[in-house]
Amino acid sequence: MPHRPAILFDLGGVLIDWDPRHLYRQVYGVEETEFFLANVCTPAWNLALDGGRPFAEAIREKQASWPDYREAIDWWWSRWEDMLNGPIPGTVEILEELKDLGLPLFALTNWSAETFPLARKHYPFLDWFQEIVVSGREGVVKPDPAIFRLAALRCGIPMEGSVFIDDSRANVDAAAALGFDAIRFTGAGALRRELEARGCLSAGGRAS
Incomplete structure (x- = not known):
């Protein structure tokens, strides 16, 4: 399990x-x-x-x-x-596996409130998230700790122990300082290994 x-x-x-x-x-x-x-x-x-x-x-x-x-x-x-330019290769497949396993999925993005609706229509997988916190709607951006606290509150999740995935070192460091189990994204293969090590995905799952 x-x-x-x-x-x-x-x-x-x-x-x-x-x-x-x-x-x-x-x-x-x-x-x-x-x-x-x-x-x-x-x-x-x-x-x-x-x-x-x-x-x-x-x-x-x-x-x-x-x-x-x-x-x-x-x-x-x-x-x-x-x-x-489309989705990042392999990462959407990982997201789908996590969804199929029933893990609670949320998103926190630095994105303009004006352009996020333009992006959303291109990416149906965004509907898999229970909540998406968009910085442009909140008036605060990562790596400000305030947006991480707001996201935890909005999503109804604890900061301590929840997994956070971001490609920015500054954002990962800020999240880790607040107690998130923060992973710096460098590619789908490495992310899969990180999630397998945490027991979120089964080793030897779908190819990435």
């Missing part, structure tokens, strides 16, 4: 391949795309969107600062779905 802790998944980078490079490299190639993402639409700027900043306001301000990239900045909203 598998161990039955609650399991809290990150989405982007764990289950969903979201990366603005999927869009911008179609237009700019590698070098200019990397310049654009390092200097114009930066990770910090996107994190503010994940924290609840309205797209219209953020884009308008950024276009004023970078008029030569006005159209490209607009794509962050108008072509946002082109940043999606």
Whole structure:
């Protein structure tokens, strides 16, 4: 009988391949795309969107600062779905196995409240979660401890001993400091081994 802790998944980078490079490299190639993402639409700027900043306001301000990239900045909203590249190979299969075993499944994601509905229609497996806590709806982002506490409360799970899976080292460290059994996601095969070691999956289950 598998161990039955609650399991809290990150989405982007764990289950969903979201990366603005999927869009911008179609237009700019590698070098200019990397310049654009390092200097114009930066990770910090996107994190503010994940924290609840309205797209219209953020884009308008950024276009004023970078008029030569006005159209490209607009794509962050108008072509946002082109940043999606399907599920992360193997991880959805693991999620399905956990679901079939009846383990309690939840998600905690840094994601804009405006774009999350656009993503949701592409990924039916998101319906397998009992609850999804979206940072843009809450106004706070990982790795702030407040969002982990909120997620535990919203999902009705203990932080101590619940499994948390994320590809970000900072998020994993923050969760671990609060008592989560935190796993840094590096690929489906490694995740399967981590879950087997915890008794959440049977060794020798479905191939990943």
